[in-house]
Amino acid sequence: MMSQADRWRAIAATLANRGFTEQQGASPEFRGSINVHGRAIDIELVVPDSKFVELPIVRLVDRKQLPTGVFGHLSRDDIEGSVVCFAPATGLPLDFHDPGGSVLRVLRQTELSLEKSFAGQGGAEVATEYQEYWITKEPHFRVLVSWDGTSERQPGLQYAVFKPATGSPFFAIADTISLHDHEATRLSGAVVFHFDAELGPTADRVVPNSFLSLEQWFRGQTAVVADRWSECERALLSGKFVCLAANNCTLGVTVELPANIAVAVRAKKLRSSKLQPLLAKQKTKLDIKRSGGYWTGLAEIAQRNLHGIKTLDGKAIALVGCGTLGSHLAKFLIQSGAGASAPLTLIDGQLLSAGNIGRHYLGHSRIGEAKASALAEELKSFHPQCDIRATVGDALAQKTVLADVNLLVDATGDWNTQYALNELFYEDGIWTDAILHCWISGNGAAVQAFLNVRGDECCFRCLRPSMDAGPRFPALKPGVEANMAPATCGDGNYIPYSVAAPATAAGLACDMAIGWANDKPGARLRTIVLDHERGIVRKPTSPSAHKSCPSCLARDRS
Numbered sequence: 001m002m003s004q005a006d007r008w009r010a011i012a013a014t015l016a017n018r019g020f021t022e023q024q025g026a027s028p029e030f031r032g033s034i035n036v037h038g039r040a041i042d043i044e045l046v047v048p049d050s051k052f053v054e055l056p057i058v059r060l061v062d063r064k065q066l067p068t069g070v071f072g073h074l075s076r077d078d079i080e081g082s083v084v085c086f087a088p089a090t091g092l093p094l095d096f097h098d099p100g101g102s103v104l105r106v107l108r109q110t111e112l113s114l115e116k117s118f119a120g121q122g123g124a125e126v127a128t129e130y131q132e133y134w135i136t137k138e139p140h141f142r143v144l145v146s147w148d149g150t151s152e153r154q155p156g157l158q159y160a161v162f163k164p165a166t167g168s169p170f171f172a173i174a175d176t177i178s179l180h181d182h183e184a185t186r187l188s189g190a191v192v193f194h195f196d197a198e199l200g201p202t203a204d205r206v207v208p209n210s211f212l213s214l215e216q217w218f219r220g221q222t223a224v225v226a227d228r229w230s231e232c233e234r235a236l237l238s239g240k241f242v243c244l245a246a247n248n249c250t251l252g253v254t255v256e257l258p259a260n261i262a263v264a265v266r267a268k269k270l271r272s273s274k275l276q277p278l279l280a281k282q283k284t285k286l287d288i289k290r291s292g293g294y295w296t297g298l299a300e301i302a303q304r305n306l307h308g309i310k311t312l313d314g315k316a317i318a319l320v321g322c323g324t325l326g327s328h329l330a331k332f333l334i335q336s337g338a339g340a341s342a343p344l345t346l347i348d349g350q351l352l353s354a355g356n357i358g359r360h361y362l363g364h365s366r367i368g369e370a371k372a373s374a375l376a377e378e379l380k381s382f383h384p385q386c387d388i389r390a391t392v393g394d395a396l397a398q399k400t401v402l403a404d405v406n407l408l409v410d411a412t413g414d415w416n417t418q419y420a421l422n423e424l425f426y427e428d429g430i431w432t433d434a435i436l437h438c439w440i441s442g443n444g445a446a447v448q449a450f451l452n453v454r455g456d457e458c459c460f461r462c463l464r465p466s467m468d469a470g471p472r473f474p475a476l477k478p479g480v481e482a483n484m485a486p487a488t489c490g491d492g493n494y495i496p497y498s499v500a501a502p503a504t505a506a507g508l509a510c511d512m513a514i515g516w517a518n519d520k521p522g523a524r525l526r527t528i529v530l531d532h533e534r535g536i537v538r539k540p541t542s543p544s545a546h547k548s549c550p551s552c553l554a555r556d557r558s
């Protein structure tokens with residue numbers, strides 16, 4: 001095994017061989033040149049760690065050896081500076097068993113990334129990373145309004161500091177300053193400009209530093225952006241926070257108020273209508289503050305991960321059963337867009353018991369509370385924009401709640417309730433588009449989910465027309481008990497198995513709900529086996545209706 005001293009010797013020898021000389025420095029530091037685009041470029045190579053956990057640093061000795069336009073691969077932490085970003089986006093594995101070869105790789109990568117800039121890719125790199133160049137020490141802001149462009153025309157947007165009941169305060173643009181469980185301090189009004197274009201550096205500057213250079217920068221952008229300068233100027237001069245939402249970045253900019261004006265505004269001695277002419281007169285002297293924004297609205301966080309397909313946004317969903325399966329599923333549905341612009345309703349009459357929390361989404365602090373309302377509360381703290389409602393009680397008594405949701409999800413895992421919900425789905429006055437049943441078999445050996453879209457032939461009861469004969473598509477091998485006897489440990493219905501089963505069932509149901517929302521419901525019955533000694537691996541299938549299904553027969557007769 002190579003010692004640390006061996007590694008340093010190998011690094012020094014390899015670099016000496018390449019004509020590098022060692023410099024005095026806190027970390028071993030070498031100076032030499034690399035070859036970029038047919039010319040020698042002087043660099044400093046700092047190697048802080050012979051095991052490369054901390055990456056070597058490459059610095060240009062003389063920035064002027066490269067043309068001005070070539071800056072795409074200079075580090076974002078050091079805009080005007082000279083640190084070269086040599087590691088590709090996929091990362092650069094360096095082998096400390098071959099320290100000499102590794103430093104040569106760093107030199108080669110540095111040449112390659114600078115070479116790319118010469119090939120005209122520097123500009124593209126800056127465009128995609130532009131937000132990183134734009135941001136300063138100003139705090140990032142979150143955008144809690146819709147990305148689809150409707151916020152463009154939305155009046156009354158607010159820029160505020162929000163302090164959640166637990167967690168750190170943050171700056172955000174929102175359509176209200178009353179977010180669930182947040183204290184807010186309003187800072188100013190806000191305007192969002194949406195551009196179907198990219199924002200980037202202009203010929204003479206990477207980023208603007210004053211109000212005047214902002215105007216020049218703005219006018220140097222593509223026409224769809226440049227044309228809107230006067231609107232943007234008006235907003236800025238009336239003291240508003242301006243968010244520039246482009247295809248490659250989300251930028252924030254405000255005017256830095258001169259001290260005397262800032263005092264008057266804070267003391268509310270200056271009306272905003274008076275602010276604009278006052279600031280307009282001092283335009284040439286105004287400074288600006290730049291910051292970077294992130295879209296964290298509930299609809300957007302779902303869309304980001306379901307890129308190119310529909311989320312559950314806009315679908316009214318009722319989830320019956322907030323036990324272990326339902327609790328995880330509720331969170332997954334929220335993360336997939338449920339509750340963003342249509343409500344997610346949770347229905348369960350039970351209280352959370354001590355025995356539940358080994359598998360439930362809710363924890364120790366919620367023992368003894370109603371599962372439905374405690375879960376709703378918990379999910380609102382996950383995201384303050386959730387429209388999530390709780391009904392504590394028997395689902396079958398909630399016909400008005402269930403009547404016109406788009407999707408009814410049955411996560412009760414209880415045969416009798418499952419059959420009753422199957423019947424309810426077909427009752428007069430129930431307009432629900434689809435019902436999704438999901439359950440766990442054999443103490444967590446397997447999970448299954450069945451989707452019944454209005455108009456389908458096979459109903460849930462078709463899966464097990466005769467109670468005595470067992471299910472048509474069992475998830476368990478013959479002889480395996482569906483559920484072992486409950487443990488006699490004081491918790492009446494407690495059956496031991498790990499959280500893996502309800503979380504897997506929740507994942508399966510969530511995936512099927514997303515498929516349904518995209519009009520691609522796919523195979524209606526799906527099975528996932530966790531314990532292969534007891535479970536049966538089944539291909540996804542869309543079962544036919546069963547001729548002796550009592551539920552279907554009863555409907556045919558009526």
Ligand SMILES: [Zn+2]
Nearest residue numbers: 459462549552
């Ligand atoms: Zn049936």
